[in-house]
Amino acid sequence: MRNSRDDGPAGLLRLVATGQAESRAELARLSGLAASSVSLRVEQLLDAGLFAEEGAGASRGGRRPRRLRLARQAGVFLVADLGAHHARLAVVDLAGAPLALSDLTCDIAVGPEKTLTGVIDALRALARAHGLGDVPVRGAGIGLPGPVDPATGQVVSPSRMPGWNDFPVRDFVTAQAGVPALVENDANLMAVGEHRHSRPACDNLMVIKLGSGIGCGVIVDGRLHRGRGAAGDISHVRILSEATVDCSCGHPDCLEAHASGAALAAALAAQDIAVEHPGEIVDLVADGVPQATSAVRTAGRLIGDVLTALVNFFNPDALIIGGSLSNAEPLVATIRGVIYERCLPLATRNLEIDTSAAGRDASILGAGHLLLDASDDWIDRALDR
């Protein structure tokens, strides 16, 4: 039951931070370490000020356990989920749970330096405003609406973020914030967030983010699958349709050109229905505007068609549909229907298809979890003194 991520003293901290363990005994069970070793390490973590002991937990039939929790001073992460015109900011605890949230309007097109500097300042201010000024910041996480090279932490070329291509986002954030930084695609963060938050038992997960664009994050064997940095792209699959639409990628009839929030907005605009944000499409559907419902159904069919192939191939435990458009019920229903109808019984027998449980903070949660996964360094340092 012991995996590499849970080895070392940092593993115990992870178990407590994520709420999986509350006592030394639980730590021993989950970590696979001997009870005596756990006690020694917990002692160190208490000495280092990362753990706090607080009262007693519920008895399981014998002596009540001494409850362990993260110390306030254990630290926080600063996290921002950037969209094209909007950023969602959060100060989160070491498990990714938001302690403070706020929204920031910003234009990603002004370029990385300005945007990131503004975001980091706003994050610092947010922490101070919530009385967290004295808690050490252990890391910073940035979610971006485009492909990110995991090795370098740079935005990779064909992104729709003018001025960001090949900009060393991770290095810049590390320098500006003065702490280790994590940069990741937003759909990937969402996938991690959903996995850890609502489906820790599902080792294989696909998370589709339906907003202005179409993103997808994949969890394989409990870990985020990045491939060479582009994994999870489903938006540029060619689909068959009557009308031909050219996609920004240069090929005709990509899924994104027909079924993304932006494509739906354009289709509705052609019918004299003005839409600014994908969320407004959801409202139109909820209000029973037939053109909107019909457009959303068509999109669902196209998305579902693409997903059948991927579900057969990847055979996940669950398929999660998130993003603002996931609140349009006919869209989700259509996708679900297409998949259940056309996939192999073997692939759908145990497949769950659901909308996001973590909602719009899934990415923020995910960033927290990934930052915690990358925290061995500072944890070891904190223990050494």
Place this chain on the structure above:
Amino acid sequence: MRNSRDDGPAGLLRLVATGQAESRAELARLSGLAASSVSLRVEQLLDAGLFAEEGAGASRGGRRPRRLRLARQAGVFLVADLGAHHARLAVVDLAGAPLALSDLTCDIAVGPEKTLTGVIDALRALARAHGLGDVPVRGAGIGLPGPVDPATGQVVSPSRMPGWNDFPVRDFVTAQAGVPALVENDANLMAVGEHRHSRPACDNLMVIKLGSGIGCGVIVDGRLHRGRGAAGDISHVRILSEATVDCSCGHPDCLEAHASGAALAAALAAQDIAVEHPGEIVDLVADGVPQATSAVRTAGRLIGDVLTALVNFFNPDALIIGGSLSNAEPLVATIRGVIYERCLPLATRNLEIDTSAAGRDASILGAGHLLLDASDDWIDRALDR
């Protein structure tokens, strides 16, 4: 550098068996263990008769290492790769390398008991015939042309193996052969074989097996991805075509119904060209029979179309094309062309598309590797006395 598979004393044996390490020093480097610990464990492995010391290796600028290799008495695995009318049998060493090979004609439709009993007897005879009668058999591996549930080792329902559905293949083989048995889909075994044999550095790999059917095995992060048992299916993706062909799965126009070896044979038969095995199609193509070449090109386009979506999504390091049809050059060229043309540059920039390097024994190699991966039990037992 140390992963869970390489922990414990079994890890050292694996490193030597696979040829990655030949000396104590190399073992220390690759395993991450201290040199002193390696020496102790090697001592145990020598005492247990699993290792043998043999002369000296090449110097790297200092003292020459004492070369380690597997002892002859370390053991062998018995492996069979079953097809519909044919089985390839092998006695392999602990790394999966064939020590003895043979072919057996058999009809899988006579049911599992008869088939498996015959195969196991033939394997035992093969070992004796090659003077391996006194070497302990450590495990048995069976590759099957259909979906296998990894948890139970049973063939799963919609297979094209009459009489095998829900038959407990693994338990039966374990009982018959008296050793731990491994049962796995043939394309999955091929994927493992290709990965370990020719591309150990590629952590993400897709292997397509083009024979009478279309199979696919996936390596993610260096490990075989099984999903819930059906992962890797690409044959029942719906494709668009002029003529409608109903597939055995009940849906129209599956990839397999149009582009598999069986489908090609049927198409050629309709043009009065009789074909029995997929290999004969390769011959026809090599002989320049235009109908065959044209059919194969069409199939390549269809297969390539399906793969573009999967390559974008999975973003592998390499795509390997194997199976008997992979020797038809126009087929491979067409697939390659479609993928390079239509996938995202990000996905194809570092993508290698090649035909199988391990050839038709890839599955056998893969079975050996998986058996070795599952060998901790008997290795520990051998060390304890």
Place this chain on the structure above:
DNA sequence: CCAACTTCCTTCGATATCGAAGCCAAACAG
């Protein structure tokens, strides 16, 4: 040929982990 280095492997004391035994504190049963 010899000295200086490099690499391989082992020796040996320090450290970490383990696991059995026991103590502690609460639940439970009579």
Place this chain on the structure above:
DNA sequence: CTGTTTGGCTTCGATATCGAAGGAAGTTGG
């Protein structure tokens, strides 16, 4: 209320791993 049972946690000796030091057996360069 009192003994028994259960689970939580710690103590302590046994074992395994580590890493520094050193010996063995080569190569390299003068």
